[in-house]
Every structure is written in structure tokens, then in C-alpha cells.
Amino acid sequence: MLNRINIQKYIKRELFSDIIKHLGKPEMTLITGSRQVGKTILLLQLKDWLIREKNIASENIFYYNLDFIQDWQIFQDQTHFIEFLKDRSQKEKIYVFIDEAQKAKDAAKFFKGVYDSRFNVKLVLTGSSSLEIKTKIKESLAGRKIIFNLSPFCFLEFIAAQNKFLYQKLFLRKKIVVLDQNELLILFQKYIIFGGYPRVVLSKNEQEKLMLLKEINASYIEKDIIGFLEIKNKLAFSNLIKLLAGQIGQLVNIQEIAANLRIDRQTVERYIFALLQTFVTKDLLPYFRNSRQEIIKMSKIYFTDLGLRNLAIENFSKLNQRLDKGELLENAVFNELNFYLRNSLAKIRFWRTKQKAEVDFIIAKGNQLVPIEVKYSINKPKISLSLRNFIEKYQPKQGFVVNLSINNQSLKIKKTKVNFIYPFELNKIKI
Numbered sequence: 001m002l003n004r005i006n007i008q009k010y011i012k013r014e015l016f017s018d019i020i021k022h023l024g025k026p027e028m029t030l031i032t033g034s035r036q037v038g039k040t041i042l043l044l045q046l047k048d049w050l051i052r053e054k055n056i057a058s059e060n061i062f063y064y065n066l067d068f069i070q071d072w073q074i075f076q077d078q079t080h081f082i083e084f085l086k087d088r089s090q091k092e093k094i095y096v097f098i099d100e101a102q103k104a105k106d107a108a109k110f111f112k113g114v115y116d117s118r119f120n121v122k123l124v125l126t127g128s129s130s131l132e133i134k135t136k137i138k139e140s141l142a143g144r145k146i147i148f149n150l151s152p153f154c155f156l157e158f159i160a161a162q163n164k165f166l167y168q169k170l171f172l173r174k175k176i177v178v179l180d181q182n183e184l185l186i187l188f189q190k191y192i193i194f195g196g197y198p199r200v201v202l203s204k205n206e207q208e209k210l211m212l213l214k215e216i217n218a219s220y221i222e223k224d225i226i227g228f229l230e231i232k233n234k235l236a237f238s239n240l241i242k243l244l245a246g247q248i249g250q251l252v253n254i255q256e257i258a259a260n261l262r263i264d265r266q267t268v269e270r271y272i273f274a275l276l277q278t279f280v281t282k283d284l285l286p287y288f289r290n291s292r293q294e295i296i297k298m299s300k301i302y303f304t305d306l307g308l309r310n311l312a313i314e315n316f317s318k319l320n321q322r323l324d325k326g327e328l329l330e331n332a333v334f335n336e337l338n339f340y341l342r343n344s345l346a347k348i349r350f351w352r353t354k355q356k357a358e359v360d361f362i363i364a365k366g367n368q369l370v371p372i373e374v375k376y377s378i379n380k381p382k383i384s385l386s387l388r389n390f391i392e393k394y395q396p397k398q399g400f401v402v403n404l405s406i407n408n409q410s411l412k413i414k415k416t417k418v419n420f421i422y423p424f425e426l427n428k429i430k431i
Contacts, residue, residue, distance in 0.1 A: 010041050011160045011198070015150055018343065020049060022146055023095075028115060028123040030101075030141075033150035034279045034304075035220045038198045039126040040065065042150060043097045046124065050095060060092055065099040075104035078113050089120040101125035108141060115144050128224060151279070152305045153196030154339040155188060155332075155424055161201050162187055173427060184424050185404055189319040192332050195307025206316070213311045221308075225278050231271070236263050240271050244281065244301050245312035249330045249360075251298040251352075252283075272301070279304050284334065287349030287362040287369075300350060302331045326376040329423065330360055333374050333402050336426050337361060346431050357386040365431050369396045372429070375403040381411050381420050391416045400429060 022029050023046070033039055043063065050056040064071040074081060075098075088094050104110045115123065125145075153161070160167040166184060169176050176184070194200055194209045197216055203209050221241070222234075231237050239261055244252075258268045275281045284300040303309035306328060310316055319325050337348050346365035352358040363370040371394075373387045378401070383391075391399060391413050399418040406420045421428055 010038075010045065011153070011157055012045065013038065013042055013150065014154060014157060014339070015148055016042065016045060016049075019046065019148055022148075023050070023122060023124070025146070026122075027143075028111065028125055028141065028145040030145045030147045031124070031126040031150055032147060032279075033126075033128065034152075034216075035128045035224060036197055036199060036216050037150050037152055037279075039128075039150055040099055041198070043099060043124065043126065047095075047097065056095065057092070060088075060094045061097070062088075062094065063097045063099075066103040067100050072103060075110065078105075078110050081110075082114060082117055082119075085114065085119050085121050086117070093120045093122065095122045095124065097124045097126075099126050100128060102127045112141060112144065115141070128220070149279070151196075151335075151339070152307075153198060153201055155191055155196075155336060156339075158191045158196055158201055159184070159187065159424075161198075170424060181407070181422065185422060188332070188423055189404075192306055192319055192328050193310060193316055195305040195310070197305060197307060200307055209307070210311075210316065213307050217308060217311055220278075221280065225274060225280070229274055231274075233263065233267070236261050236267070237271055240268065241275070241280070242312050244272075244275070245303065245309045248302050248309065248324075249300060249327045252301050253298065276301075280308065282334075282338065284348065284350055284361075287351045287364055302334045304335065306331060306335075326374070329376050329402075329404070330374045333372070333423055333426070334361065336423065337363070337372070337429075340426055340429070344431070351390055353389075357389045359387055359390045362390075363429065363431050368431050369394050370429060370431050371396060371399040373399075373401045375401060375405075377405045378403050378420075379405070381406060381409045383411060383413060383418055387418070388413060391418075402426070 019029060019031070031039055031042065047061050047063065050061060051058055064074060066072045066075060085094070085096070101107060101111065111123065111125065156167070156170055159170060163183070166180060169180065194206070194213070197212070200209045200212045203212055226234055226237060240257065243257060243260065254265055254268050258265045261268065276283055281301050281303055284302060286299065309331070315322065319328065322328070334348070341348065341363070344365070346363050349362045349364055350358070350360060351362050351371070359371045360374045361372040363372065371387060371390050373384060387399065395414065396416055399416055401418060401420045402423050403420065404422065407422045407425060409420045411418045419428070
């Protein structure tokens with residue numbers, strides 16, 4: 001059935017180009033990401049690309065999904081599978097795509113043995129839970145694999161599903177006229193509310209989007225994560241997610257959370273680690289040079305997908321009607337920065353002093369620093385005291401204020417140029 005899918009109608013993922021460059025490498029390609037994030041479709045797109053662009057015969061490409069019992073049974077006997085690959089790869093190179101690879105019997109040993117057989121075979125594996133992958137595959141395949149993490153749609157991919165013309169404008173970084181900028185701002189606000197899970201984005205109405213988010217939450221968070229970790233206090237785990245969803249962008253105080261949930265500190269730390277490792281959340285560490293003046297211990301936590309975040313707090317109101325609109329925009333900008341900097345050595349941090357001066361994001365690469373402040377709405381170009389303090393302390397060449405009101409304007413503080421941009425213009429940040 002999967003082979004009959006019209007792959008061309010699916011959105012080309014931005015990670016696609018990174019992965020096809022690795023298809024010619026000997027190491028296994030390991031694609032991680034939560035359930036329903038689009039890994040299966042990505043594999044089918046890769047298969048289609050090999051046939052169409054590299055003239056690989058379809059009989060030299062094999063696809064298995066270990067969620068299906070008939071495929072899972074194949075991976076219970078390593079010897080038979082190695083014999084199969086040896087027989088098929090004697091004349092030409094073959095490609096083997098394996099969905100949910102961690103479900104193979106003794107997965108790490110299984111794929112290590114296949115790889116070390118050194119046949120003319122390229123293995124491309126996917127897995128949904130990085131905790132399970134780490135337990136069964138990741139650590140045992142050191143030097144034998146490269147990992148690619150597939151996230152929900154970034155805004156660029158979201159636009160590709162909504163408006164091909166605007167997508168081309170953004171992708172090619174062409175000038176966008178004011179009316180199209182306004183349309184992009186409207187779409188960005190919709191993107192913030194329901195998030196970027198592909199099926200949610202491609203659904204036609206809000207009721208269907210909500211049903212899909214509930215399905216994802218039930219199958220992934222409640223089944224995969226809670227089930228794999230054998231979490232006994234499911235209520236506390238669920239309440240932790242709600243608590244974190246209600247305080248995105250704030251410092252995470254483990255002791256305070258433990259007191260609120262009436263569980264011990266170690267349990268809170270284990271639950272948060274689980275959410276981080278299974279792509280539900282992502283943490284943001286502080287930037288510091290002077291530990292006496294700047295807070296260095298507490299991190300912040302953001303949600304990888306804002307649709308799931310809004311489901312946790314049961315609020316899908318329009319952005320301009322919400323009390324948490326600033327926090328939602330900040331979370332969205334964080335996700336976009338992670339996307340644009342995914343192949344960079346630059347790190348994303350936040351800056352906060354003991355005097356509570358704070359800058360939302362700092363892009364740091366060696367001695368280069370770019371401060372970024374996020375404001376939902378501003379009436380005129382203006383620099384906050386916190387951003388001014390950071391600029392005067394570190395004297396970066398440039399800074400940015402990301403907002404929904406003003407773009408194409410800038411201010412100068414000594415030698416630092418501060419640019420005002422829309423959230424879909426984050427590709428203007430160079431470091």
C-alpha cells in the first residue's frame with residue numbers, strides 16, 4: 001500500500017537534502033523523530049529520488065516497517081537476513097530502508113552484525129524514541145551511523161503546504177511585497193496555534209486538527225513514552241507536561257516543580273529527561289562569561305511542537321486573543337532558530353543576570369555573539385534596557401528584535417546595528 005502513495009504530493013522536507021548527501025556514505029543513516037512526524041514519507045521520498053535521479057532499479061531498494069508483524073518477523077533472525085543481503089548485493093549496490101528499526105530483535109547487535117558484514121548495502125534506519133534508540137541501537141553503533149533528527153514542519157515547510165508561491169519566495173530569499181508579508185504573518189500565527197505535525201497541517205479544518213493532535217498525544221506521549229519508561233505515576237507525568245507548557249520561556253526550578261507535583265526531585269529530573277530525549281521538549285541553556293553576575297544553573301524548556309503544547313493547556317484560541325501570545329512567539333522563534341542553525345557550529349543560549357536583565361536568545365559561535373529579543377508587538381523601533389545592557393557589555397556587531405509589527409528598520413547602539421525583523425525572516429541572521 002505504501003508503494004502506491006503518490007510521493008510527489010507530499011512536502012519535500014528541508015532535511016531531505018542533508019540526507020541524500022549521506023546516502024553515498026558507508027555509515028548507516030539513522031533518522032530519529034517522534035511518531036507521525038513524517039519519517040515513513042521521507043523514506044518513500046528517498047526511494048523515489050534514488051529511482052528517478054540515480055536510476056537505481058526498484059528491485060534493488062527494500063522497505064520494511066517493523067510496526068507490521070510480517071516485516072518484524074524478518075528481523076528476528078540475523079543469519080537469514082545477512083544471507084538475503086549477501087545474495088541480493090553481489091552484482092549491484094542495494095538500499096535497505098527500515099522503519100522503527102529499534103524493534104528488531106537485539107537491534108544493536110542485529111544491525112552491527114549486518115553493517116560489519118561489509119556487503120554492498122546502504123542501511124537507512126528510522127526510530128521514534130531516542131530513549132529506546134539509545135538503549136537498543138545508538139551507543140552500540142558508535143562509528144557506524146550518522147544521526148538526522150526529523151522534527152515537525154518548520155515554518156518554511158508549513159508554507160510549502162499552504163502556498164507554493166510564498167514558499168518559493170521564502171526559499172529563494174526573494175523580496176516579498178507588503179501584502180505578501182501580511183499574508184505570511186497571518187499564516188505564521190496559525191502555525192503557532194496548531195503546530196507542524198504534517199497530518200495536522202494538511203488537515204482541512206480545526207476540528208480535524210484537534211482530533212489528530214489528541215491522537216498523536218495518545219499514541220506517542222501516553223503509549224510510547226509512558227509505556228517504554230514504565231512510568232507508574234502517569235498523573236504526575238501528565239501534570240508535569242501541563243506545568244511546563246504553562247511556563248515556556250521561564251527558568252526551570254526543579255525543586256519548585258517537585259513541590260507543586262508532590263513528587264521527589266529525582267523523579268522530576270527523570271521525567272524532564274524523558275521529554276527531552278523523546279523530542280517533546282527541548283532545553284535552552286544560559287550563556288555566561290562571568291558566573292558571579294549571570295545565572296548559570298537554571299535552563300529553560302520549550303516545546304518542539306506548539307500544537308501539542310497548546311493541547312496540554314487546552315487552549316487553541318487565536319494568537320491575538322491570548323495572554324500567552326508573547327511566550328508562544330518566543331517558543332516559535334526558538335524552534336525556527338534551531339532549524340536554521342541545524343548544520344552550524346553556532347549554539348543557542350539565553351542571557352540573564354542576577355539583576356534580572358535578560359535577552360531571550362544569544363547565538364554564540366566562538367567569540368561571535370548575536371543577541372535576539374522577541375516582542376509580540378511594538379509601535380516603533382525601540383531597544384529594551386536588557387538588550388542595551390548586553391550590547392554595551394559584549395559589543396556584538398549586530399542584534400535583532402523579532403516581532404509581528406515592524407521590519408526593514410534598524411537602530412544603532414555604538415557599533416552595534418539592531419535590526420527589526422519578522423519571524424519568517426530569521427534566515428537574515430548570519431554568524
